[in-house]
Amino acid sequence: MIATVMFYLLGAVALGATGLAIIQRNPVYAVIYLVKSIFALALIFYLLGAPLVAALQVIVYAGAIMVLFLFVIMMLEITPTSATQCTAPGWAQWSPVLLLALTLVTLTLLLIGLDPLASEGVPRWHASPRDFGYALFKEYALAVKIISFQLSFAAVGAFHVGMTERRRAQLEDES
């Protein structure tokens, strides 16, 4: 019972925070609202029986990815010719997107309504870290490997893109 009430409250918080995040002029505020939304989602995950994923959501999203966003925003703002604050879109630009979103939501609602499974409830259930680990490293071992490859590709790519011209020339000189 408490879980149900909490779900709706957290859902409202997530929606509100996300809505505020996407209309902010200043990206720093957007990031802060998004962190709130991520917290709410992490708690929803916890309610839905995924404590491990909830914790990882906070650590990875709020603790690392959003921090990276903040880092980049601040790094760009340090430079004297700052132009990070692009103009916020007006009502006219929002309206077609609102229409699109409305269509999307209506279609999804229709689809959900047609599905006989949908109105059934999500049962109380809880995955222990042990089950999670077994499944991850036994059944999905290949996926883990592919993902780790992808992460290393991303690291190399980010390093390459992030390198300044000067550093690149320096490296060529050395080799």
Place this chain on the structure above:
Amino acid sequence: MHVIRGIRGTFQPFWVTLRNMFRKPVTIQYPEEKQQLPERYRARLILTRDPDGAERCVACHLCSAACPVDCISMQAAEAEDGRRYGAWFRINFTRCIFCGLCTEACPTLAIQVTADFELAGRDPLKLVYEKEDLLVDHCGNNNSYNFYRQSGIGVAAPRGTNPGETPPADVKDLMP
């Protein structure tokens, strides 16, 4: 070698700090214990008296001229017998930088420095010292120097009649 130096450099400071922890601190607990200041420490200025007990200052203005922050001011006056003295003498210690140039400039050793550095106060006007605050009852660093004993007081007496002085030679007289 490089590695060994690095390791030593990392761990030696820990030994040094630990050793220092059990030494006696060098702090002087100020209001209770006073620091032993060096003899020639420059702090509060005083006006000294000569060995006879008269004030040494002749109000020559050399100290106020030498003062880089212009904190010394005085008014000169002359006594009946031609001896000069300060009618008033004022040092503004809120401005004084304790450089000691006034004592260098003083021809009569009147103005001298002392080691009394406790010159703090809440009211700046209380740090403006008048002559009566500055004048002390002793000779300061030099107990024997007496400016007027050396120079005499003005020329109130005719020439050659001062004590220890021979009369001037008469140039029109041929007698030896």
Place this chain on the structure above:
Amino acid sequence: MIVPLEHLLILATLLFAMGLGCVLVRRNLIMILIGVEIMINSVGLVLIGASAFWQQVDGQIMVLILMAITAAEVAIGLALVVYLHQQKKSIDVGIFDEMRG
């Protein structure tokens, strides 16, 4: 029973629509990346809900993989943002339209 699956899916859809809107409307590259994050989050919510609905861990593992992919995407994406800012001193997407055919 915590909540009908319906409501969970509706919440996810709304979040997704918000993210989509952010991507489509905003001109700021960083805001666009934030919109992508919102969409990925909503997908994660669906996966977790499905995992709870069928009482299987697979959905949660998908979310974990999703997080790894997001981390990679953000790393590259933000590196590109920094690179573009170095090139043009701006992160307004309107400026980067030189590849138009």
Place this chain on the structure above:
Amino acid sequence: MSEMLVTLALILGKLLFIFGVVLFMAAYLVLAERKILGRMQLRYGPNRVGPFGLMQPLADVIKLLTKEDFVPARADKWLFLIAPGITAVTALLVFAVIPFGPTLEIFGRQVPLVVVDLNIGVLYFLGVSSMAVYGVVLGGWASNSKYSLLGGVRGLSQMVSYELSLGLSLVPVIMMARSFSLTDIVMAQQSIPFMLLNPVAFGVFFICVLAESNRIPFDLPEAENELVGGFHTEYSGMRFGLFFVGEYINMVVLGSLVTVFFLGGWHGPWLPPLLWFLFKVLAVCAMFIWIRASMPRLRYDQLMNLGWKILLPLSLVNILVTGAVLLGLG
């Protein structure tokens, strides 16, 4: 119903107890740090207020409370006001999962000496401590000052870099204890503390903890002699006090985490468990202070090199070796 009320009251009691003890310890840690630091530099620390300066924390609080609460012009007011709170609260929140004693029996009830024994306690700690960076970075950004911003950005990149090694150095601990719960981790160290079983993980964790709490040699975010005060340059009064207290609460919290993960928690001969725990935490804090007295601040590139090129590979290899050894032992 009454059962639930009693449980609730117990949790509340434990919370109050922890809150009081941690704040008290944080306040006196400030004094202890100043005293020990002073003695190591051949001076007496504060010794004017009360006997041996024991009332100094009180005097500090009164001074900070009576100072003007100043918000700089064109600062981002809300974030500026919230940021110190984030630092202090995240530091306090971690204490909820730290077990500081074995299960007690009070009036026939089993009372575990931990606020909540979360089965993902380690992840909770990592999550909450990764939130701590927001206090630093938002405080730095909202101040609208170059020094603060630089301090904030530095703190941000430093914490993100070291969080990785921090988490990875805990993996061997989890592998050895076979649980994410902090109580289980302490229980697994009944005979031998993990510090002796896995000194590499201990070393990496300790260094990362230093970096995470922004203390020398990793105090780049506040580097007094280059950035004035770093992220808290513009703060005054009790908001500065919150940053300050947050740092020391963090010290207590991280000290107890080192104790829980590597020093065997409350286990120890002769003395009562609670005393052992306190003693170990204080020992770790003393170590922090000693390091502060002895080491210079790292340069920024040295900091990044140490984090990414030494600690991260080291902790990864350590995970591998620990896994292999555990597998070999069965």
